[in-house]
Amino acid sequence: MSAIKKLASQTAIYGLSSIVGRFINYLLVLLHTRVLTDQADFGVVGEIYAYVTFINIIYLFGMETAYFRFSSKNPAERSEYYSSSSTAILVVSIFFSGLLIALAPYLNNLLITDAQAQSYYKVEYIIWFALIMGFDAITAIPFARLRQENRPIKFVSIKIFNILVNVFLNLFFLWFCPFWIERHPESWLTAIYDPSNNVAYIFISNLVASGLTILFLYRELIGIQIKIKWAILKPMLVYGFPLLFAGLAGMMNETFGRIMLKYLLPGSAEENLAQLGIYNAAYKLSIFMTLAIQAFRMAAEPFFFSLSKQEESRLIYARVMTYFIIVCAVIFLGVSLNLNIAGLYIGENYREGLFVVPSLLMANLFLGVYYNLSIWYKLADKTIYSIYFTIFGALVTVIFNILWIPTFGYEGSSWATLVCYILMAFVCYLIGQRYYKVPYNMIKFVGYLIFALILYTVGYYMRLHLYNPNTYLGFLYTNLLIVIFIAVAYLIERKTFKPKHVENSNHQ
Secondary structure (H helix, E strand, O other): OOHHHHHHHHHHHHHHHHHHHHHHHHHHHHHHHOOOOHHHHHHEEEEEHHHHHHHHHHOOOHHHHHHHHHHHHHHHHHHHHHHHHHHHHHHHHHHHHHHHHOOHHHHHHHHHHOOHHHOOOOOOHHHHHHHHHHHHHHOOOHHOOOOOOHHHHHHHHHHHHHHHHHHHHHHHHHHHHHHHHHHOOOHHHOOOOOOHHHHHHHHHHHHHHHHHHHOOOHHHHHHOOOOOOHHHHHHHHHHHHHHHHHHHHHHHHHHHHHHHHHHHHHHHHHHHHHHHHHHHHHHHHHHHHHHHHHHHHHHHHHHHHHOOOOOOOOHHHHHHHHHHHHHHHHHHHEEEHOOOHHEEEHHHHHHHHHHHHHHHHHHHHHHHHHHHHHHHHHHHOHHHHHHHHHHHHHHHHHHHHHHHHHHHHHHHHHHHHHHHHHHHHHHHHHHHHHHHHOOOOOHHHHHHHHHHHHHHHHHHHHHHHOOOOHHHHHHHHHHHHHHHHHHHHHHHHHHOOOHHHHHHHHOO
8 A cells, every 4th residue: 555655655655736727727728718719719729739639649759758768677777868868859850840830821821611700710820839849849858757756846946837838828818918908909918919819829828838848857957968879879779769650549549539529520720710719629628637637647757666576566566556547537528517606617619519528538548548558568668559558549449439530520529539548548457468368357447437437327317307407405416426436446456555564453
């Protein structure tokens, strides 16, 4: 239990930058979906960020995980791994950002599918994001070093600073400027604010925040010796390149549906972008699950590597999975059964898409299960399997999105995401047990998920036929179901909370 407590504490610390910081950032959804009254504008924001998250994988090409792996195995050469991986990322970032900037006019034309869509895209967007992706890539290994050296306070502080700058600038441009100019038409703010171009200010805010982050990592960055030691970098590339392709395929699983809505829906580009905007807003409500998974991953990866040589490591991995599923099931119930409250975060124009949130939450839960299971190929140095799994998932995503989007719209995309992550987790488990057997209690895992789905179904039926969920009594009834799930999970797992010496004394 002490190892699991350490993981929980690290998850809480690293999760602070994600949960608190991202929650602050999440408030921007409230602002964006009210300021961007044209749903197509928010669709453009969602589309461009979908492309960016995909391209970010290329900038890092698996170096972050490779740095963790090799610097942990060879502590004496940690600085060599740090400098070689950072220099490689710097070279790649300069090359790709320069290429994107040079091709920006051509790439912008590719995004414009008809005359109606022309007003929604600007060449500057591509230039700004070429710089953003370069800045973020350059800071990736310094941030990884902070995590590896167990320096969570500085890590969290810089991450939250980045988010606060982004939020402040969004509020300044999208709320304060129009508010002030309306009352003072002659204000100097009219020189920097154009009310017809609110999307641009969202991207500019991100650019400034990413640039300032580099300044706060100054000490870590000057510690990089600009050199590449091939004997150091080569095994990192061999280890990391499969993760690059896996990351690209994996990101396709997350972003393909949103990108293809514009192309597969039967309406005009403007109408399809509006549907993408609605779906993007609904997707944001799955952030609670996403945050929990991200916080867990940031702490779990170095934790699992450090634990791998211990005798009971595999038992601990199995127990961690149990607790992970319980926590994620509670998040699923908490959001899905309170959509009438959670939905208030997005503008009224976007709430018609709330019905897809439960399927997106469950999809993210299975993605978290897959991340848990995938530790086997990282520890067994069989990262090639990450390519197989994620390409398999990408094929599932592409096929089902193409089949379902034209008929079911963005609901079909949400179901495609769920099917993809369920199948990826299932295949990863089956093959992983052959190479790196971990005693997962699959009956218990499936039981918890089925129980959570039963409680959700009961709550959904009760809201439709028995009570108004917007009343205090309705809120009480709904959340009583969550309490029931927690109570049942506690009764089942309470023995595992006891230290070993207590269990032994009870048997004597």
